[in-house]
Amino acid sequence: MKIALLGYGKMGKVIERIAIKRGHEIVLKKDENNTYDGLSNADVAIDFSVPTAAVENISNCFHTHVPVVSGTTGWLERYDEIIALCNEKKGGFISSSNFSLGVNLFFEVNDYLAKIMAPYTSYSVAMEEIHHTQKLDAPSGTAISLANGVIENSNYTKWTIDKPAANEIQIEALRVEDVPGTHTVTYNSNVDSIEIKHTAHNREGFALGAVIAAEWLAGKQGVFTMKDVLNLER
Numbered sequence: 001m002k003i004a005l006l007g008y009g010k011m012g013k014v015i016e017r018i019a020i021k022r023g024h025e026i027v028l029k030k031d032e033n034n035t036y037d038g039l040s041n042a043d044v045a046i047d048f049s050v051p052t053a054a055v056e057n058i059s060n061c062f063h064t065h066v067p068v069v070s071g072t073t074g075w076l077e078r079y080d081e082i083i084a085l086c087n088e089k090k091g092g093f094i095s096s097s098n099f100s101l102g103v104n105l106f107f108e109v110n111d112y113l114a115k116i117m118a119p120y121t122s123y124s125v126a127m128e129e130i131h132h133t134q135k136l137d138a139p140s141g142t143a144i145s146l147a148n149g150v151i152e153n154s155n156y157t158k159w160t161i162d163k164p165a166a167n168e169i170q171i172e173a174l175r176v177e178d179v180p181g182t183h184t185v186t187y188n189s190n191v192d193s194i195e196i197k198h199t200a201h202n203r204e205g206f207a208l209g210a211v212i213a214a215e216w217l218a219g220k221q222g223v224f225t226m227k228d229v230l231n232l233e234r
Helices: 010-021 051-063 076-088 101-117 141-152 204-217 226-230
Strands: 002-006 025-030 044-047 068-070 092-095 124-131 158-160 168-175 181-188 193-200 222-224
Touching (some): 002 010, 002 051, 010 025, 010 204, 044 051, 068 204, 076 092, 076 222, 092 204, 101 141, 101 204, 124 141, 141 158, 141 168, 204 226
Parallel strands (some): 002 025, 002 044, 068 092, 092 222, 158 168
Antiparallel strands (some): 124 181, 181 193
16 A cells, blocks of 8 residues: 655654554655645545644645645644535544554543443542643643543533633643643543543554554545544444
């Protein structure tokens, strides 16, 4: 399979290594210093760029009829616009705040825990995420996905980074040197606490999941999620 890499930073280089190890060919390594030349030769594109470049990258894929997997966060205020373009151009698209297989299983655990905890109002939920100091957005897209998972399965209505009001989930975002990503969801009461936690040891899990998603997406049309890739729909 021929892959275009849109964004060639640390994650892009890890994705390149894993893709080549799995027998794929890299036909474009796009960063701010070069063009999209070679994109049309790709079977699929993987976008791990920056929020300011993501929409242009994804749009170019749809216009070139190349399905695209995007792991860039911080641009989702334009998500509906991108989905409309995908449908118009009959493109293929997967966007995820986190492509790690472990994190996507963690999302499922988080949803289930929120659902069974919802009747027990003596517990309040809070979240903490820790990432490396180079991460541009805060809170992380993964933390927002976790918060939305709780909101969809409970009486909580929104998340905040400030002191929470009633029915709000507080997300604390910490930036620490050389931390790939740690996410903790805690339910606290006066008598005990319940905690689930995912700790990434390196970038390999994110990169492998993105390549697996690209392998799955190649040749498909439509808007999909990692639930589709991992067959997690219940």
